[in-house]
Amino acid sequence: MSLDNSMDASAHPLYERVKSHILHQISSGVWTPGEKIPSESELITQLNVSKMTANRALRELAHSGHLRRVVGVGTFVTEPKIESDLLEIPNIAEEIRARGHVYSARVELLAEERANSRLAENLGLTPGAKVFHSIVIHADGDIPIQLEDRYINPALAPNYLSADFSQKTPGEYLTELAPAQEAEHIVEALMPPKPVAKLLAMPEGEPCLVVSRRTWAKGIVASGSRLYHPSSKYRLGGRFAPIAQSSHGGIS
Amino acid sequence: MSLDNSMDASAHPLYERVKSHILHQISSGVWTPGEKIPSESELITQLNVSKMTANRALRELAHSGHLRRVVGVGTFVTEPKIESDLLEIPNIAEEIRARGHVYSARVELLAEERANSRLAENLGLTPGAKVFHSIVIHADGDIPIQLEDRYINPALAPNYLSADFSQKTPGEYLTELAPAQEAEHIVEALMPPKPVAKLLAMPEGEPCLVVSRRTWAKGIVASGSRLYHPSSKYRLGGRFAPIAQSSHGGIS
């Protein structure tokens, strides 16, 4: 066997092609979660690479959470977990597709409204000002993962109401219009309001992980949204290095 | 020059000792942010290691954000970032005191235990290995804000059991022992187990915001902890600039 060089040939480093090969075997279902994959020495002969190259590919995939390695035993495909990176602004559609699952969206609401005083304050508008309001259910196959309740500043997305959110998420739509300069996140655990629980098909008594977010573009508030996730189906995660000399950033 | 083997000698891999050496040069101010550090070849002769070993140490420090490498130019110490606000889970004691309230702690448990298989996997130990276990309730006055359920790798904090956690938190204690190189956070919403709810004086049916954290020092897992917060009394928040070069990171 040899690695797919396609046409671009060795544009990518060899260890990256090894990683791609392994990820492809996983996403195409050849190697399933929990299963033991070929050992280093097997990959070395199968792919005709050196031990250091194979090892680097496997090590990096283990670090990124795709594989799990156990000395003296073998290398295994990790059980998939829906988990996003706290460092990045999460894109729920990408996350689901990255798991090799089918992303689907259902638009529950897409309308123009008038801002009440509380909303106006959040978005930096005056009470009674025109705002766009969307509610979209993001699902992994048939399983709802996120209810996105979003208000938009019309100044930054005048044609928002005529967008098609069945394939492109509101976040992706806005990303193309204006890159965000800044974002604010608040994360909390809440019992969902009844209508939210119903739309997310949640059993009685299950809490939600709620991310409230505001983004700024061109110096003004572009969008304020509230993302409800069933606690059993979603969690936030991040891995990062502490700041070097900071008074924080110890083991803590 | 040679690397600090201290007493534990080559218990740690060589590339980890190279990393520690570099981090120490930075934290002690020998190499300052923005400054160019010795090149690979210089480090190779100075520390008497092979190119691959030096390269791995430098590559991993670049990946973790401590260094920045530019081909044909050199390797530089990174300027401290501001964007990690959300990512530093705040020190609960500092946070309470910053509000002008009275911080208090109650140690519920401080003991040596044997790791079961799940815990051993999380900490990178073998099942049955010795671990330290602490449970501390952090309170704002009389109001419990956080239950900290923490397991420690004894290799990195041999005297953990004789520490006094009534004034100094376990996190602060560990921070002084060994600087963490990396941390992982997972945030989720959970209904608290009965004993946790009781210790936090939570009413029936209130969810918890749960932060699970692992930290790495010297290349091994230093500590794994689970922080339970009553949803009505705590939430995570932060404001930051999206990551520049990421393919993600828009308004979203």
Next chain:
DNA sequence: GAGTGGTCTAGACCACGGA
């Protein structure tokens, strides 16, 4: 003991950037 991952070396070639 055989197989596994984990590390390490000595040397090699390459693409790039600056003088």
Next chain:
DNA sequence: CCGTGGTCTAGACCACTCC
């Protein structure tokens, strides 16, 4: 041109697990 980082190899030794 030379120094930089980036990759790659062939082979080596080790600690570990499972039989």
